[in-house]
Amino acid sequence: MHIIIIGAGRTGKHVIASAVEDKHDVYVIEKDQNLASNISLNFDCMVINADATNVETLKEAKAQKADAIVVTTNDDAVNMLVILLAKQLGVKRLVSSINNEDHIPVFENLGIDTVESPYRLNGKFLYRAVQGPSVKEFLDLGDGVEIVELIVSPSSSIHNKQVKEINKNRMMPKDTRIIVIKREDQIIIPEGETLIESGDVVAALTLKENVPQLADLFN
Numbered sequence: 326m327h328i329i330i331i332g333a334g335r336t337g338k339h340v341i342a343s344a345v346e347d348k349h350d351v352y353v354i355e356k357d358q359n360l361a362s363n364i365s366l367n368f369d370c371m372v373i374n375a376d377a378t379n380v381e382t383l384k385e386a387k388a389q390k391a392d393a394i395v396v397t398t399n400d401d402a403v404n405m406l407v408i409l410l411a412k413q414l415g416v417k418r419l420v421s422s423i424n425n426e427d428h429i430p431v432f433e434n435l436g437i438d439t440v441e442s443p444y445r446l447n448g449k450f451l452y453r454a455v456q457g458p459s460v461k462e463f464l465d466l467g468d469g470v471e472i473v474e475l476i477v478s479p480s481s482s483i484h485n486k487q488v489k490e491i492n493k494n495r496m497m498p499k500d501t502r503i504i505v506i507k508r509e510d511q512i513i514i515p516e517g518e519t520l521i522e523s524g525d526v527v528a529a530l531t532l533k534e535n536v537p538q539l540a541d542l543f544n
Contacts, residue, residue, distance in 0.1 A: 326348065328455060329386045329416070331377045331407055332397035333360040336422055336451065340395050343452040345370055352386040377407045383414060393418035393455040401428045413454055453536070469533045472504070475543040479523040482542060489517035496542065498535035500527045504528050 326349045330340050333355040341364060344351045351370035354377040355361040359539040361374040362423060375382040377396075388394070394411045396404045404421045405428075412419055412435075423429050432440040439454040475507045477484055483491050491497060506513040507526040521527065531539060 326455070327387065327390055328352070329354065329383070329388060329391050329394040329411070330397065331355075331394065331404075332399075333364045333372075334397065334399065335394075337397035340397060340452045341368055341370060344455075352391075354382055354386055377412070378403060380414070382408050383407075383410055388414040388416055391416045393420060393543065395451055395455060396421040397451065398422075399424055401425055405435070408432070409435065411472040412436070418455055420451055422451060422460070465533075468485070470530070471533050472528055472530055472537065473506075473536055473539060474526050474528050475539060477523055477525045477527060478544050479522055481523075481544065483521050484523050485520055487517065488515045488519045488521070491521070492517075498531065498538045498542075501529055501531040501535055501539065504530050520525070 328344050328349050329352045330337055330344065331354050333341065333353055337353075337355075341351065341353055345368050346377045346502055351368075353361070353364050353370055353372045354375060355364065355372065356376050358374055361372050364477050365372040371386070373382060373385055373387070377383065379447040385515050386467070388411055391411070394408070401424050404423070408419050408421050419437045421432060421437060423432060423440050429440055434481070466472065483496055486496070488503060497503070506515055506519065506521070507528070508522065509526070527543070529539060
């Protein structure tokens with residue numbers, strides 16, 4: 326994936342580290358020269374020391390070809406402007422952190438795919454949001470193993486399918502198991518006859534490299 330990350334502070338640095346580790350094509354835009362230099366020295370990515378609210382800066386980061394942009398500055402007005410410019414340039418996935426939770430409805434009304442408050446998450450959660458809006462939460466168990474929560478959309482190929490049918494047809498990635506289903510106020514331990522419904526939050530045990538494939542499956 327071609328990912329543009331705006332901001333190299335505490336949150337942005339976590340996003341950069343995760344994206345570089347997964348060997349994505351990463352462009353970082355950071356206005357502060359010291360922060361930009363630090364990222365350039367420590368991570369294998371392209372760093373642009375410039376103002377991301379300038380459309381020419383986004384074009385320098387090849388925004389027209391970008392799969393996703395993650396905006397992590399501590400100024401919601403800046404985040405909003407950058408996201409709007411990226412949307413105009415055709416960036417496919419738009420992810421932004423929000424510093425004031427009161428601003429979340431404003432961002433959502435702009436049609437932004439994902440907005441997250443840094444008071445509820447860290448950079449790793451923002452990075453997960455890049456991989457698909459169906460990814461709700463995750464727990465890193467180490468050694469490349471994760472428990473991921475995903476939301477089943479009506480368009481998902483596993484919607485209205487029984488667990489035994491999903492397993493028989495090998496619809497899930499290899500080494501992936503559904504362990505818990507949350508449905509409204511219910512917690513369901515899945516069995517073969519259990520039906521997966523739209524809106525279910527499914528907790529799956531899987532390998533880290535399977536997460537993008539799972540996100541596509543659930544969305």
